[in-house]
Amino acid sequence: MGPGDPVLAIDIGGTKIAAGVVEPGGRLASWGQTETPRGLEAEQLWRTLDALCTNLLAEQRIDARDGLAGVGCGCGGPLDWPAGLVSPLNIPAWRSFPLRERLQKRFAGVTVRLHNDAICMAVGEHWRGAGRGRRNMLGMVVSTGVGGGLVMDGRLMNGATGNAGHIGHVVVDPSGPFCVCGGRGCLEAIARGPALAAWAQGEGWRPGQALVTAKDLADDAAQGHPVGVAAMRRAGRALGIAIASAVHLSDVEVVSIGGGLAQAGPLLFDPLEEALRTHAGLGYARDVPVVAATLGKSAGLVGAAALIFAADRYWAGD
Amino acid sequence: MGPGDPVLAIDIGGTKIAAGVVEPGGRLASWGQTETPRGLEAEQLWRTLDALCTNLLAEQRIDARDGLAGVGCGCGGPLDWPAGLVSPLNIPAWRSFPLRERLQKRFAGVTVRLHNDAICMAVGEHWRGAGRGRRNMLGMVVSTGVGGGLVMDGRLMNGATGNAGHIGHVVVDPSGPFCVCGGRGCLEAIARGPALAAWAQGEGWRPGQALVTAKDLADDAAQGHPVGVAAMRRAGRALGIAIASAVHLSDVEVVSIGGGLAQAGPLLFDPLEEALRTHAGLGYARDVPVVAATLGKSAGLVGAAALIFAADRYWAGD
Numbered sequence A, B: 001m002g003p004g005d006p007v008l009a010i011d012i013g014g015t016k017i018a019a020g021v022v023e024p025g026g027r028l029a030s031w032g033q034t035e036t037p038r039g040l041e042a043e044q045l046w047r048t049l050d051a052l053c054t055n056l057l058a059e060q061r062i063d064a065r066d067g068l069a070g071v072g073c074g075c076g077g078p079l080d081w082p083a084g085l086v087s088p089l090n091i092p093a094w095r096s097f098p099l100r101e102r103l104q105k106r107f108a109g110v111t112v113r114l115h116n117d118a119i120c121m122a123v124g125e126h127w128r129g130a131g132r133g134r135r136n137m138l139g140m141v142v143s144t145g146v147g148g149g150l151v152m153d154g155r156l157m158n159g160a161t162g163n164a165g166h167i168g169h170v171v172v173d174p175s176g177p178f179c180v181c182g183g184r185g186c187l188e189a190i191a192r193g194p195a196l197a198a199w200a201q202g203e204g205w206r207p208g209q210a211l212v213t214a215k216d217l218a219d220d221a222a223q224g225h226p227v228g229v230a231a232m233r234r235a236g237r238a239l240g241i242a243i244a245s246a247v248h249l250s251d252v253e254v255v256s257i258g259g260g261l262a263q264a265g266p267l268l269f270d271p272l273e274e275a276l277r278t279h280a281g282l283g284y285a286r287d288v289p290v291v292a293a294t295l296g297k298s299a300g301l302v303g304a305a306a307l308i309f310a311a312d313r314y315w316a317g318d
Helices: A044-059 A099-106 A117-128 A187-191 A193-202 A214-222 A226-250 A262-264 A266-279 A294-307 B044-058 B098-106 B117-128 B187-191 B194-203 B215-221 B225-249 B259-264 B266-279 B298-309
Strands: A007-012 A014-021 A028-035 A070-075 A112-116 A135-141 A146-152 A254-258 A288-290 B009-013 B016-022 B029-034 B071-077 B112-116 B136-144 B146-152 B254-258 B290-292
Touching: A007 A117, A007 A294, A014 A044, A014 A294, A014 B259, A028 A044, A028 A294, A044 A099, A070 A099, A070 A117, A070 A193, A070 A294, A099 A112, A112 A117, A112 A294, A117 A146, A117 A254, A117 A294, A135 A262, A135 B215, A135 B290, A187 A193, A187 A288, A187 B098, A193 A214, A193 A226, A193 A262, A193 B029, A214 A226, A214 A262, A214 A266, A226 A254, A226 B225, A254 A262, A254 A294, A254 B117, A266 A288, B009 B044, B009 B098, B009 B117, B009 B298, B016 B298, B029 B044, B029 B298, B044 B098, B071 B117, B071 B298, B098 B112, B112 B117, B112 B298, B117 B136, B117 B146, B117 B254, B136 B215, B136 B225, B136 B259, B146 B187, B187 B194, B187 B225, B194 B215, B194 B225, B194 B259, B194 B290, B215 B225, B215 B259, B215 B266, B225 B254, B225 B266, B254 B259, B259 B266
Parallel strands: A007 A070, A070 A112, A135 A254, A254 A288, B009 B071, B071 B112, B136 B254, B254 B290
Antiparallel strands: A007 A014, A014 A028, A135 A146, B009 B016, B016 B029, B136 B146
16 A cells, blocks of 8 residues: 555445545546345345445456555445444345444455445535535535535534434424434425425325436426426425524534435525525524535545545544 | 632623632632623723622732633623624623733733633533533523533534534524524524513513513413413423434534523423424434533533633634
C-alpha cells in the first residue's frame, strides 16, 4: 500500500449493490453494480458482493493485499455501529450479518470501515459535494426510506449508537400516518417513496396497478398529472417542516438532499421551500440553502471512501 | 492565578441576574443575585452587573487580577457567538451590547467566555448534572422561552452561529400557533410560560387577572384545577413531540429539562412521556430517559464556569 492507493468503496442498498474505486482526491475512477438479488440466503448474497468486488479489482489490476488504502462500505440500516452487524430493512437475507467482520476477513491486513448508507451519502456530499468547505451540513436521502447524516463543527456526528442525523423520524404531523418505526407522523411515513405511491393510489392514481414506484409518480407529476403534483407537494411540505426543525436544532449552513425523489426538481423543491420559509423563523435558520446532492448517485461511494481518506473528520469508531 | 483558583460565573436572564464563585470541581461555593432591573439604560444595567460581581468577589476576598481562573458568563439570547454581542429578548436595554468585551475590560488579563444561557445550563447539566459521564445529551430550559444545548460525541456542539441545540423552534404542530420567531407551530409558541398562561386564560383560568405566570398555573394544576392540568398536558405533549424529533435526529442518551416548568413533576412529565412513547419509535430513541435538571437553578452558573474549567469539551470559540 502506498500514498496514492485508492479505496475500494461499497454501497449496499435494497435495490442496488455498487462497488467503486475511489482515488485519494475523491474521484470515482471506476465502478460496477448489480441489482440486489432477492430470495437468496445470507451466504449467497455475500458471494454476490464478493464477486462484484473481486471483478472490479481484477479489471482495475488492483492487488487487494498491497494496492488498497482501505475498504469503505455503506449499508442500509439498521446496523450496529461501529461493529458492523447489519440488518438492512430491505434485505431480509441479512439479519445481524457481520458484514464488517466478513469484509475484514476478505481483505486481511487492510483497514475496513462501515457506516449507514445515508451517512455515507452525507459524508460524500460534505467531503466533495454541496457541503465542501462548510463546517456544518445536514445530508439527507429520500428514497425507499428517508435517512441522513449530520456534520457539525467540522466532524461527522455519530451520537450514542451511530444514528445521529436520522431525520426520517423527525415528527412532521403528530396526527399523521403511523410509521414502520412504531412512531407516528414521522417524515419517513409521509415522504418515503412507497408511502407516497400508496397515498397517490388512494387518490386515484393508476388504480389497480400493483407495481408502481415513486419514480413513476414523479414522472407523471412532471407531465402534469394532478395527483402526481399533489403527491410531490405532500412530500415537499413534509420535507420542509422536518428541515425547519432540524436546522433550528442543529444550526447547519446547508442541507443536501440525495436519493431518487431529489431529482423531481421544482415540483418537490418549491413546496419544500414554501414550508421551510413558513416554519424556519429565526435568522440563522431562515436562509439556509437546501439543494439537490451535487454528487448524485456516486455520493454514497465517495462518502464510503472518505471514511478511510478523511478519517479525522468522518470516522470516530474503532 | 493558581491551579485551585475559582471561576467567577455569571448568569443573565430576563428575571434575575446571578453571579457565583465556582470551584474547579464544579461546586458553587457562593453566589448572589438581583432582580433584572427594568427601564434602565444599557450602562446602568452594566453597572448593576458590575456591582454584583464586585461585591461577591469582595465578600469572598478574591483578587480579580490574581485570584480567578477565568470569568464565564451565560446570557439570554439572541447573541453573537463567540463575539459576545448580546440582545436578550427580555432585556430591551441591551441591543448588540458588547458584553464579552466589557467583561474583558473589567477583568483585564483574565480569560472571559460567554455563551447563551440555555447552553450554559445544558453544559452545567452535562458537566456535573444529569449528563455526567455520558457522551451525548440534550439539555433544555423551559421558562419564559424554550432553549437548549446539545452535547454530541463528548463535546458541546455550536453549529454555524452558536445556536445548535435550540429546540424551542422545533415544529410540534404545523397548523399550530404562530411563534415570535416568525415561524409556526414551534415548541416555544406552545410551551413557553407566557404562552401557556395566555392559553389557560383563554380557557377560563382566572379570568380578569392581568398578571399571571406559568408558576401560578403550575401551582393551580397541582391543586387539581382542570384548566391548569390541561395546560400542563398541553405543554407536556408538545415537549414530548419535540423531544422525539430531537432524539431521533441527535441520538442522545439522556435529556435534561431545567427552568421553572420542569418543577411541575408528573403533571408535566406524564403527558410528556406519553407523547414521547407515541412518537419515538426507533430502538435507540425509545428508551432515552427525560429527567428534571439535577443541578436545579445552579446549572447555569456551573455551566458558565465549565466554559473555563472544561474548555476542551465546552468551548470552541476564540
